[in-house]
Amino acid sequence: MHQQKKNPPSPRKLPILGNLHQLFGDLPHSSLHKLAKEHGPLMLLQLGSIPTLVISSANVAREIFKPHDLIFSGRPELYSAKRLSYEFNDISFAPYGEYWREVRKIAILELLSAKRVNSFSTVRNEEVNIVINTITRSSSSNTTINLSELMLSLANNVICRVAYGKKFDGEAKNYEILKETQRLLGELNVADFYPWFGWFLNKVNGVDTRLEKNFKELDEFYDEVIQEHIGSITTRREGEHHEDFVDDMFIAGSDTSAATLVWIMTELMKNPSTMKKAQDEVKEVAKGKKRVEENDLPKLKYLKMVIKETLRLHPPVPLLVPRLTTAPCTIIGGYEIPAKTRVFINAKAIAMDPNVWHTPNPNVFKPERFLNSSIEYKGQDFELIPFGVGRRGCPGLGFAVLLIELALANLLYCLDWSLPKEMTRDDIDIVEAVGLTTHKKNPLCLLAAPRSL
């Protein structure tokens, strides 16, 4: 007798839309989280014409990725990503295969390995120093500091200097371009759910026009970088070595680190006792110095917990980057998943699971929850996966964390922070913007007073 194929649970579907309408009205990771609370940590949704597996608990993620990481390491061909990545000629959106393996290997070797990351210490120190000096100067006139802008420029400058050999300083236009790229990559695109006619709708709904404009602007920026680089090859000093990883690093690297720094400062301003504890620690560790140095960082245990707790509550890429199964396989529960199934891993839902994160309750920002916990964010512990999992996990983790730690330590060591007049702690919002990277929607603007060191 022919046995019927067993599918994971799924909410009721509408004709044509399937479950797509259930993603409307909220950010996709929040809508999916709500659905998972009702239908469980493993769901099969029909998003338009695309069957999509949604993973929302650490257990399910572990049971799938431990045995099947390879099969779950493809990427779907998403409409905006195709245009913006020159037909998937990048690392993040490249299909699983030889090309992806090769470019990822080169990026790690030249830019992201622990050895290379350590070698960029001068660049990190100089750029963090510039930020602290800029804030110190503005603070004398009692001007509010737009930390969202400053953190983006810090992360961009560091990436541009180490990856392209030059920074493209403070050009507001570049940030606007990057913001639009993130929006295009993160918002729901009709062609990703109805590939056979969505491309037509994108011609009339304005998406193609935005995409072409953004593509052109990015392309001109990359051209400028490459031309500068070719020019500088002849004048490069001995020992200087730069590679061009133009598009991927710019898009994947700077936005995420900047978003993390802003979320950390947001939570610290909302939680003054945590701010004080973190500041006390860094003041003690770096006592007598003008700046916190990289060799101080291993001693900043509480600061590291603050960062970890922020990555839990505000993972900058809450749905990671979508995956695609590369072959059929049978997963936990005996469900048969065909090849080319799209997969969302809801890292944010996983990090809010009350079965794991109960003391204190998962909505509360409390770095102390990590005091007696061995959970790390490096991809081994499925309870906390802001950098993703397995062979497709983020190769920029070490690069990002070192910059975040150094920048944060100095922001807390060199400056005291307060809210602009007439603003209270409760006025600090945590509203998220649409995008592949989840930024704080409204910029974080604060007052700073330099500490006498």
Ligand code: HEM
């Ligand atoms: C706080 C900072 C960062 C966070 C939270 C973050 C998070 C992520 C996530 C969630 C993914 C997808 C992983 C998956 O599918 O399992 C990813 C991929 C990636 N990230 Fe990061 N990232 C950060 C910083 C960086 C930096 C600084 C770089 C480079 C300079 C970088 C380069 C990449 C690349 C190239 C990929 C694609 C990997 C692949 O598809 O093989 N990221 N990142």
